[in-house]
Amino acid sequence: MTIGFAQSLKDSLTRTRNTVFSRIANLLGASQVTEETWDELEGLLIQADVGVETTLHLIEQLRRRASEEAILQTDTLQTALREELRALLPDPPPLDLGNRPLDVILIVGVNGSGKTTSIAKLAYCYKQQGRQVLLAAADTFRAAAMDQLGIWAGRAGVNIITGSVGGDPGAIIFDALQSAQARGMDLVIADTAGRLHTQYNLMAELGKIRTVAAKNVPTAPHETLLVLDATTGQNALSQAKHFQQAVDVTGVILAKLDSTAKGGMVFAIARELGLPVRFVGTGERIEHLAPFDADVFIDGLLGPTNN
Amino acid sequence: MFENLTDKLQAVFKRLGKRGILREADVEEVLREIRLALLEADVHYKVVKDFVGRIRERAIGAEITKSLSPAQQVVKIVHAELIETLGQPGRLELKGPAPYVLMLVGLQGSGKTTMVAKLSRHLKKGGHLPLMVAGDTYRPAAIRQLEVLGRQLEMPVYSEGQHVPPPKICANSVREARQRGYDVVILDTAGRLQIDDEMMGELEAVKRAVNPVETLLVADAMTGQEAVNVAAGFNERVGLTGLILTKVDGDARGGAAISMRAVTGVPIKFLGTGEKTDALEVFHPDRLASRVLGMGDVLTLIERAESTFDQEQAEHLERKIREASFDLEDFLDQFQQIRQMGPLSQLLGMVPGLSQMMDDVSPEVTDQQFKRIEAIILSMTPEERRNPRVFNASRKRRVARGSGTTVQEVNALLKQFRQMQQVMKQMGKGKRGLRGVMRLFG
Ligand SMILES: Nc1nc2c(ncn2[C@@H]2O[C@H](COP(=O)(O)OP(=O)(O)O)[C@@H](O)[C@H]2O)c(=O)[nH]1
Ligand SMILES: [Mg+2]
Numbered sequence: 129m130t131i132g133f134a135q136s137l138k139d140s141l142t143r144t145r146n147t148v149f150s151r152i153a154n155l156l157g158a159s160q161v162t163e164e165t166w167d168e169l170e171g172l173l174i175q176a177d178v179g180v181e182t183t184l185h186l187i188e189q190l191r192r193r194a195s196e197e198a199i200l201q202t203d204t205l206q207t208a209l210r211e212e213l214r215a216l217l218p219d220p221p222p223l224d225l226g227n228r229p230l231d232v233i234l235i236v237g238v239n240g241s242g243k244t245t246s247i248a249k250l251a252y253c254y255k256q257q258g259r260q261v262l263l264a265a266a267d268t269f270r271a272a273a274m275d276q277l278g279i280w281a282g283r284a285g286v287n288i289i290t291g292s293v294g295g296d297p298g299a300i301i302f303d304a305l306q307s308a309q310a311r312g313m314d315l316v317i318a319d320t321a322g323r324l325h326t327q328y329n330l331m332a333e334l335g336k337i338r339t340v341a342a343k344n345v346p347t348a349p350h351e352t353l354l355v356l357d358a359t360t361g362q363n364a365l366s367q368a369k370h371f372q373q374a375v376d377v378t379g380v381i382l383a384k385l386d387s388t389a390k391g392g393m394v395f396a397i398a399r400e401l402g403l404p405v406r407f408v409g410t411g412e413r414i415e416h417l418a419p420f421d422a423d424v425f426i427d428g429l430l431g432p433t434n435n
Numbered sequence: 436m437f438e439n440l441t442d443k444l445q446a447v448f449k450r451l452g453k454r455g456i457l458r459e460a461d462v463e464e465v466l467r468e469i470r471l472a473l474l475e476a477d478v479h480y481k482v483v484k485d486f487v488g489r490i491r492e493r494a495i496g497a498e499i500t501k502s503l504s505p506a507q508q509v510v511k512i513v514h515a516e517l518i519e520t521l522g523q524p525g526r527l528e529l530k531g532p533a534p535y536v537l538m539l540v541g542l543q544g545s546g547k548t549t550m551v552a553k554l555s556r557h558l559k560k561g562g563h564l565p566l567m568v569a570g571d572t573y574r575p576a577a578i579r580q581l582e583v584l585g586r587q588l589e590m591p592v593y594s595e596g597q598h599v600p601p602p603k604i605c606a607n608s609v610r611e612a613r614q615r616g617y618d619v620v621i622l623d624t625a626g627r628l629q630i631d632d633e634m635m636g637e638l639e640a641v642k643r644a645v646n647p648v649e650t651l652l653v654a655d656a657m658t659g660q661e662a663v664n665v666a667a668g669f670n671e672r673v674g675l676t677g678l679i680l681t682k683v684d685g686d687a688r689g690g691a692a693i694s695m696r697a698v699t700g701v702p703i704k705f706l707g708t709g710e711k712t713d714a715l716e717v718f719h720p721d722r723l724a725s726r727v728l729g730m731g732d733v734l735t736l737i738e739r740a741e742s743t744f745d746q747e748q749a750e751h752l753e754r755k756i757r758e759a760s761f762d763l764e765d766f767l768d769q770f771q772q773i774r775q776m777g778p779l780s781q782l783l784g785m786v787p788g789l790s791q792m793m794d795d796v797s798p799e800v801t802d803q804q805f806k807r808i809e810a811i812i813l814s815m816t817p818e819e820r821r822n823p824r825v826f827n828a829s830r831k832r833r834v835a836r837g838s839g840t841t842v843q844e845v846n847a848l849l850k851q852f853r854q855m856q857q858v859m860k861q862m863g864k865g866k867r868g869l870r871g872v873m874r875l876f877g
Binding site: 171174175176177179180238239240241242269270271272273275276278279280324325326327357359360361362363364366367384386387388389390393412 | 471474475476477479480542543544545546573574575576577579580581582583584587628629630655657658659660661662664665682684685686687688690691710
C-alpha cells in the first residue's frame with residue numbers, strides 16, 4: 129500500500145500514544161515495580177477498552193513473569209507487557225485474495241460502524257494496485273445508502289451495481305457477480321445494510337447473501353470482513369461473536385482509529401475468536417486506510433521501545 | 436462471559452457464610468465484584484472508582500433484611516445508587532420564543548440523522564410543526580438520507596445542498612421556519628471527533644448563529660471508555676443540554692450512559708431503540724440501571740407484556756399457575772400472545788441471564804422451533820391439550836403427521852411441558868409470586 133496510508137496510521141497512532149498510554153511509558157519509566165504499578169497498569173488497560181477479562185489475564189501473566197524472571201524495574205515490565213500484548217495478536221496468513229479469477233469481499237457490521245466508507249477506501253486501494261473493482265451496493269434498507277456508496281464509487285473511480293430501494297440485497301449481489309464475470313473484473317466488494325447482531329432475521333439475511341455469492345462464484349465470499357467502530361467498548365466482542373456465527377467472518381476492519389479511542393477490544397476478539405484485524409480506518413477520506421500492523425498498533429499503545 | 440452480578444455476589448456470600456451484618460472485609464470482596472461488573476458494562480474506570488466509593492459507604496454496616504438474600508440486598512443498593520447517578524429523565528425544554536431550535540451533535544455514525552427524523556415525528560405527534568434541517572454537508576448522501584426520511588414521514592426538510600457552510604444553512608433555516616410558521620427546528624450536523632478543532636469550531640459557529648434551546652449529544656449505547664472524553668469534549672465546546680442514547684435495542688450494557696451523565700451532569704432525554712422512525716423511547720433510569728448490571732430489561736418486558744395481555748388474562752394466568760392447572764391450551768395461548776409482543780430474539784434479550792445463554796441457544800433456531808411447537812399443539816385435539824396424559828404412541832404419531840414433525844419432537848414438547856408445569860408449581864408456592872419477583876429491582 130502507498131506511503132500515505134502508513135503515514136496516516138502513524139499520525140493517528142501518535143495521537144493515541146500521546147494520550148492515555150503514554151502514561152504507561154512514564155509509569156513504566158525505570159522505577160521499582162510496586163503494587164501501585166499494577167493498579168495503574170490495570171487502569172490504563174481498562175481505559176483502552178481492553179476489557180476486564182483480558183486485562184486480568186494480562187496482569188496475571190505479567191505478575192507470574194515478574195516473579196519468575198525477577199522483574200523489579202518498570203521498564204523491563206513494559207517490555208514484558210509488549211510481548212504479552214503481541215502474543216495476543218499473532219500474524220495471520222495473507223488475505224485469501226488474488227488466487228482466482230474473481231475475488232469477492234463481503235463487508236458486514238452494525239449500523240454506523242463505517243462499512244460504506246471502508247468499502248470506498250478498499251476499492252480505492254485495490255484499484256491503485258491495478259485491480260478491476262466492482263462495488264455491490266446491497267444496503268437497500270438505510271435511506272440513501274446506495275447513493276452514498278455511489279458517490280464514493282465515483283471518487284474511487286470504480287463501477288457500482290445498485291438496485292431498488294427496499295429490494296432484495298441478494299439480487300444485487302447476484303447482479304454484481306454476473307456483471308463482474310461478464311466484464312472480466314477481478315474483485316467485487318459488497319456493502320450490506322448495518323444490522324445489530326441481536327437481530328436474528330437480519331443476521332439470517334446475511335446468511336442468504338453468502339449463499340447467493342457461493343452459488344455464483346465458487347467458494348465466495350473469499351473474505352468476510354467485520355467493520356468495528358474503534359470507539360465501541362466491550363460490546364464489540366459480542367458483535368464479533370454473533371457475526372462470526374452467522375457469516376463466518378474472516379477478519380476485522382477497525383474503523384475510526386483516528387478518534388481518541390484505543391481499540392483495545394481487538395485483543396479479546398483475537399484471543400477468544402481468533403479473528404485477525406486486517407485494516408484500520410484512520411480518517412474520513414478515501415486514503416485513510418492502512419493495513420493492520422500489530423507492532424505499530426502496540427507501539428502506538430505503549431510508546432516507543434526503550435532499546 | 437458475564438454472569439449476572441446477583442449470581443456472582445451470591446457466590447461471594449456463600450463463601451463468607453451467613454451473617455446478619457456486612458463487615459468491612461466482606462464488603463471489599465463484594466465491592467470488587469461490583470467494580471468488575473461495572474467495568475464490563477463499559478462504565479468509565481474513574482467513574483467506577485467514585486461510584487464504588489459511594490457504595491462502600493452505603494454498604495458497610497447496612498442491615499440485611501430477612502426478605503432478601505445478602506446478595507440481593509447489595510445489588511439493590513448498587514441499583515439504587517446507579518439510578519441516582521443516571522438521574523431523572525429529561526424532557527425537551529421548549530421555552531422562550533418560537534421557533535425552538537434543537538441541535539443534534541455527536542461522533543460519526545452515532546445515529547444523528549435517524550434521530551432527527553424520530554424527534555420530528557415525535558414532536559409532530561405532540562402537536563408541533565417541526566422543520567428538519569440537513570446540516571451535514573460532509574458525509575456523502577447525508578442530505579439525501581434526511582430528505583428520504585422526510586418524504587417517508589411526509590414532513591418538511593430544509594436543505595441548501597452541500598456547498599453552503601452549515602452555520603449559514605442553519606441560520607437560514609431558522610428564518611425560514613419563522614416565516615412559515617414552523618415552531619421547532621431540528622438541526623442535523625455532520626459527525627465529528629471532539630478533538631477535531633476545526634470541526635468543533637464550526638459547531639460553535641452554528642450554535643452562535645441559531646441559539647438553540649437544546650444541544651443534544653447523540654451517542655451510541657455501545658460506546659466504550661472513550662464516552663467520557665467524547666461527552667466532556669462536546670460539552671466544553673458547545674455546552675450540552677441533554678444526552679440521547681442510540682442503538683439501545685442491541686445487547687450493549689450501556690455503561691457509557693453512566694459515564695457521560697457523570698461527566699456532563701446533563702440529563703438523558705431519549706433512547707433510540709430501532710431503525711424505524713417510531714423507535715424512540717423515553718429514558719427510565721431504573722431500566723437502564725438493571726441493564727448495566729446485566730439483569731436484563733425485565734421491566735420493559737413486563738410493560739410490553741402488560742400492553743399485550745389484558746389484566747383479566749394476566750390474572751387468569753396467575754391463577755392457573757398458582758393452581759398448577761396450566762395446560763397445553765394455555766400454553767398455546769401464551770405462545771401466541773408472546774409472539775405478538777415482538778420478535779422472540781428481542782424478547783429473550785430482555786430476560787436476565789438469557790441474553791448470556793443465547794450464546795448457546797440460537798434464537799434463530801428458536802424462532803423456527805416456535806413455529807413447530809405451535810404446529811404440534813394445533814394438531815392436538817382439545818382433549819389432548821387439556822390433559823396431555825392421554826397421549827399414547829398412536830396419538831403421538833397422528834400429531835406428528837398432522838404437524839409435519841416427528842414423534843421425537845412431539846415427545847420432546849410433552850417433556851418440556853411437564854418440566855414447565857413443575858417450575859410453575861414451585862413459583863405458585865412462592866409467596867411473592869411471579870410479579871413480586873420481577874418487581875424486586877423496580
Ligand atoms: N473519523 C473517522 N470517521 C469514519 C471512519 N470510517 C467511517 N467514518 C465515518 O463514520 C460515519 C458512518 O460511516 P458509514 O460508512 O456510513 O457507516 P455504515 O453505516 O457502517 O456504512 C460516516 O460519517 C463516516 O464518515 C474513520 O476511520 N474515521
Ligand atoms: Mg452503510
